[in-house]
Amino acid sequence: MDRRTLLTGAALALGLAGTAMAQDDKTKVGFVYVGPITDGGWNQAHHHSATEMQEHFGDKMEFVYQESVPEGADSERVMTQMALSGADIIFTTSFGYMDPTINVAKKFPDVKFEHATGYKRADNVSTYSARFxxxxxxxxxxxxxxxxxxxxxxxxxxxxxxxxxxxxxxxxxxxxxxxxxxxxxxxxxxxxxxxxxxxxxxxxxxxxxxxxxxxxxxxxxxxxxxxxxxxxxxxxxxxxxxxxxxxxxSSIIDDWTPYYIDRVQAVMDGTWESMDTWDGIGPGxxxxxxxxxxxxxxxxxxxxxxxxxxxxxxxxxxxxxxxxxxxxxxxxxxxxxxxxxxxxxxxxxxxxxxxxxx
Missing domain, CATH: 3.40.50.2300 (Response regulator)
Structure with a gap:
């Protein structure tokens, strides 16, 4: 085998390794919903925004979700499983997920959590809501x-x-x-x-x-x-x-898409920080x-x-x-x-x- 063949093979191997590494480096984003994603209301709005966020990032991220998760112990098990499966950030989208989110976040300090409509925060837990x-x-x-x-x-x-x-x-x-x-x-x-x-x-x-x-x-x-x-x-x-x-x-429509894009981008950039967000009609x-x-x-x-x-x-x-x-x-x-x-x-x-x- 000549030098050129060896170099070509090495380059190919590095390329494949780089591709595998890029796949492994995908940001894994999890969502937990209290109801079905076809409820026509709250959960459907969150899931719609989540899928728009997924379309925005394309193959830079992996999207996982679990619907119809009761508040309480069931939600804590689902969040734990998502964290164990490698999720980088988990959005928990119901008020009753507040304490389970805090509990799971303590066990996984390297995972970021975003809790909708709650008020308890931690170094790796943010809260967000809308001025309904x-x-x-x-x-x-x-x-x-x-x-x-x-x-x-x-x-x-x-x-x-x-x-x-x-x-x-x-x-x-x-x-x-x-x-x-x-x-x-x-x-x-x-x-x-x-x-x-x-x-x-x-x-x-x-x-x-x-x-x-x-x-x-x-x-x-x-x-x-x-x-x-x-x-x-x-x-x-x-x-x-x-x-x-x-x-x-008429209706009230929840649009979480810009927020979801912003927070996942912050995880990708390494700039995510715990914060509280409460926006209304003005910001959209x-x-x-x-x-x-x-x-x-x-x-x-x-x-x-x-x-x-x-x-x-x-x-x-x-x-x-x-x-x-x-x-x-x-x-x-x-x-x-x-x-x-x-x-x-x-x-x-x-x-x-x-x-x-x-």
Missing amino acids: YEGRAIQGLIAGHMTKTNKIGYIASFPIPEVIRGINSAYLHAKEVNPDVEFSVIWAYTWMDPAKEADAATALIEQGADVILQHTDSTAPQAAAQKAGNVITFGQASDMAEYAPMPRV MVGIGEITDAVPAEVKEAALALKDRIASGDYHPFTGPINKQDGTAWLAEGEVADDGTLAGMDFYVEGLTGEIPN
């Missing part, structure tokens, strides 16, 4: 204008600050345009259970509600409203546009779905104007004067709620009836 209450303000305005019975129903998942903020924001903005409006809240104690959500929607409609808002993940409330007729709804997390123009007249993390022609033109115009004011920072949905449910003062005239209070919100505003469950 901004979108609820717009929904409340539309709801207050469009209700004919002055009764609005709200299907709530769990009594955590994220959900309470949304109820308060929607109520304040409905009340502002319609002082006679009343809210009825049903706590479903689930993020997604189509049967429970449908039952809750039906119960609210039977109580006279002609507008249904939801902080649950399936399209079951939309179907129940469609069956009842003359009831309007709003898409949650995903557009749920298959129910447009009625009953679904919260989108407002098309407001359909079922909404009167003047109401649509007012809703879009409110959206623009929130996006620009000219207006905050929690601007005083606002009292707490018991009548005690919370925010003075022109005073804006601080993020700390909002992040831990555990009270209703004045005018809402009923108690928040423990």
Whole structure:
């Protein structure tokens, strides 16, 4: 064998080794979802953004996920398995994954974790969420204008600050345009259970509600409203546009794609740091779905104007004067709620009836 052949063989071997090394150097990204990726709402929105992130990076990354993982011990086992399988970063996308994420992160200090909607962080755990209450303000305005019975129903998942903020924001903005409006809240104690959500929607409609808002993940409330007729709804997390123009007249859309791309890129670059992110309409993390022609033109115009004011920072949905449910003062005239209070919100505003469950 001559020198040229030896050099060619060596070069080929190095090339193959380099290719294998490049494959081994792929960044492995894991996602854990609390519901199915076809739920039409929260989990579908996360998975859609994750797949867009995957398309962005192409063969630079490996994408793994597990859907319909219950909060608690099951999620801890799934996260542990992902970490053991070589994941470089794991996104855990439900509030109830908070403690399991912290627990697993302690065992795998070299793995980065991103927990959605939680508040516990560590050196290798970041938190991120969206200011959904901004979108609820717009929904409340539309709801207050469009209700004919002055009764609005709200299907709530769990009594955590994220959900309470949304109820308060929607109520304040409905009340502002319609002082006679009343809210009825049903706590479903689930993020997604189509049967429970449908039952809750039906119960609210039977109580006279002609507008249904939801902080649950399936399209079951939309179907129940469609069956009842003359009831309007709003898409949650995903557009749920298959129910447009009625009953679904608009929606809150979660767009996590830019965040996912940014955080995975940081892992690739070695610049990832633990941080907390809470973005809203302005940065694009919260989108407002098309407001359909079922909404009167003047109401649509007012809703879009409110959206623009929130996006620009000219207006905050929690601007005083606002009292707490018991009548005690919370925010003075022109005073804006601080993020700390909002992040831990555990009270209703004045005018809402009923108690928040423990």
